[in-house]
Amino acid sequence: MFEVIILIIALIISLIIVIKAADVFVDSIVEIGLALGISEIILGVTAAAVGTSLPEFGSAMIAILTGSPDVGVGCAIGANIWNIAGILGISAIFAGLITTRRQEVRRDGLMAILTTLTITAALFFIGEISFVVGVVLIIMYALYLWVLIRAQKSSKESEMKYYEDEKKRNLGKKTILMAVMGLVGLAIGCRAIVYCTVELSIMASIPEVLAGILLAFGTTAPEFFTVLTSAKKGLNSLAIGTVFGSNIFNILIGLGIPSLFTVIPVEPITIYFDAPVMVFITLLLLFLIKRGMKLTRVEGVILVASYIVYIVTRLYFF
Amino acid sequence: MYDKILLTTMGEYMDEIIEHTLNLIQGDVELICIYVVETSVPFLTPKKVKEMMIDELKAKGKEILEDMAKGFDKPGITFRGLMVEGNPADEIVKTATNEDVDVIVMGTGKSIVDKHLLGSVSEKVVHSAPCTILLVRTAS
Numbered sequence: 001m002f003e004v005i006i007l008i009i010a011l012i013i014s015l016i017i018v019i020k021a022a023d024v025f026v027d028s029i030v031e032i033g034l035a036l037g038i039s040e041i042i043l044g045v046t047a048a049a050v051g052t053s054l055p056e057f058g059s060a061m062i063a064i065l066t067g068s069p070d071v072g073v074g075c076a077i078g079a080n081i082w083n084i085a086g087i088l089g090i091s092a093i094f095a096g097l098i099t100t101r102r103q104e105v106r107r108d109g110l111m112a113i114l115t116t117l118t119i120t121a122a123l124f125f126i127g128e129i130s131f132v133v134g135v136v137l138i139i140m141y142a143l144y145l146w147v148l149i150r151a152q153k154s155s156k157e158s159e160m161k162y163y164e165d166e167k168k169r170n171l172g173k174k175t176i177l178m179a180v181m182g183l184v185g186l187a188i189g190c191r192a193i194v195y196c197t198v199e200l201s202i203m204a205s206i207p208e209v210l211a212g213i214l215l216a217f218g219t220t221a222p223e224f225f226t227v228l229t230s231a232k233k234g235l236n237s238l239a240i241g242t243v244f245g246s247n248i249f250n251i252l253i254g255l256g257i258p259s260l261f262t263v264i265p266v267e268p269i270t271i272y273f274d275a276p277v278m279v280f281i282t283l284l285l286l287f288l289i290k291r292g293m294k295l296t297r298v299e300g301v302i303l304v305a306s307y308i309v310y311i312v313t314r315l316y317f318f
Numbered sequence: 319m320y321d322k323i324l325l326t327t328m329g330e331y332m333d334e335i336i337e338h339t340l341n342l343i344q345g346d347v348e349l350i351c352i353y354v355v356e357t358s359v360p361f362l363t364p365k366k367v368k369e370m371m372i373d374e375l376k377a378k379g380k381e382i383l384e385d386m387a388k389g390f391d392k393p394g395i396t397f398r399g400l401m402v403e404g405n406p407a408d409e410i411v412k413t414a415t416n417e418d419v420d421v422i423v424m425g426t427g428k429s430i431v432d433k434h435l436l437g438s439v440s441e442k443v444v445h446s447a448p449c450t451i452l453l454v455r456t457a458s
Contacts, residue, residue, distance in 0.1 A: 019362050020362075027366065226364065229363060234328070238370065
């Protein structure tokens with residue numbers, strides 16, 4: 001029992017370290033990018049897309065590369081289901097109403113469903129995430145990023161001058177040091193997270209995939225606070241955009257990058273249950289949003305109820 | 319008769335708030351419209367996201383204040399838009415005190431569920447305001 005408590009405390013501390021390290025790393029990378037003359041629009045879009053998802057990415061990457069691929073896959077797919085059904089559902093319940101714009105649903109929503117369908121189809125037909133699948137996923141993400149940057153550039157034409165003026169900042173040693181420290185913090189934190197998760201799953205006698213799915217509660221903390229706070233402040237585009245952006249990143253990069261280094265084996269339960277649930281939840285969100293471009297409190301309850309049904313089924317029937 | 323009015327808005331139910339404020343005005347009046355950018359975020363919110371939120375809230379506030387200025391573009395009304403950062407209730411009370419206003423006009427009428435889940439700025443202001451308050455019932 002004492003060992004379990006120690007592991008849970010270590011897991012929570014590691015999660016906080018990872019989330020804060022990701023924050024420092026993204027900030028420093030943006031500074032370095034600016035100093036190198038990269039457009040702030042490109043950096044801003046990438047930082048927003050990557051920022052909240054680094055804990056899932058790091059955990060999935062380390063888990064897959066250190067011989068616990070089930071934790072990594074579970075974490076990526078579990079995070080996607082939780083992001084929509086849990087985080088967006090809870091945020092809609094609290095805020096009462098989350099609205100969105102048609103063009104954002106068309107772009108980000110379409111990409112989210114395309115992403116989930118691609119990975120689910122790949123798992124159905126190949127049964128694992130191979131190098132080729134990884135390359136396809138990464139190309140899809142690069143194309144999506146290009147579309148995002150193009151959209152951002154056209155909508156912020158007037159602010160371009162400001163960004164141009166801001167370009168080419170001096171690159172200080174402190175910024176590079178912070179980037180390195182952020183990366184080291186991320187790596188150590190993620191390694192500790194994976195270790196604690198695997199050990200806890202052995203002690204609780206639960207499969208590693210399920211442990212990964214449960215781990216997603218922790219790694220998605222930045223998304224949770226971002227979406228909930230945005231919804232409460234009425235920044236609806238940010239709320240729904242964060243969820244779609246994170247879900248696209250978790251699959252295309254979270255599973256795409258590690259698959260370049262090693263073939264990722266996937267459990268049949270994930271192929272035939274978790275991945276289809278992820279597709280269903282994404283479709284459910286799009287269906288609910290499409291009716292009036294908004295998510296009401298009742299629809300939030302529907303999403304949360306879907307998550308409860310999923311996790312209870314997962315815990316007790318498989 | 320009120321000479322100096324503080325109007326608070328978050329961008330919702332602006333027409334009702336403008337209508338009730340105009341009903342209060344009987345002669346020349348100085349109207350301060352305040353929009354508070356709430357900067358607080360939970361501990362684990364990424365820094366970049368916080369910056370993005372503040373930028374978006376400021377852009378939203380600017381639009382709202384411009385719309386409000388149009389709504390009060392009438393003879394005898396001196397309109398002043400004010401955007402501040404901080405806790406909405408605290409900032410409204412602080413501005414009312416510093417500007418020595420005669421009345422604060424604000425919207426209210428959230429449902430009980432919303433009040434519990436989101437909190438109520440008007441309830442907090444009522445308890446510490448230095449002047450009269452007109453609460454405009456805005457919820458449908």
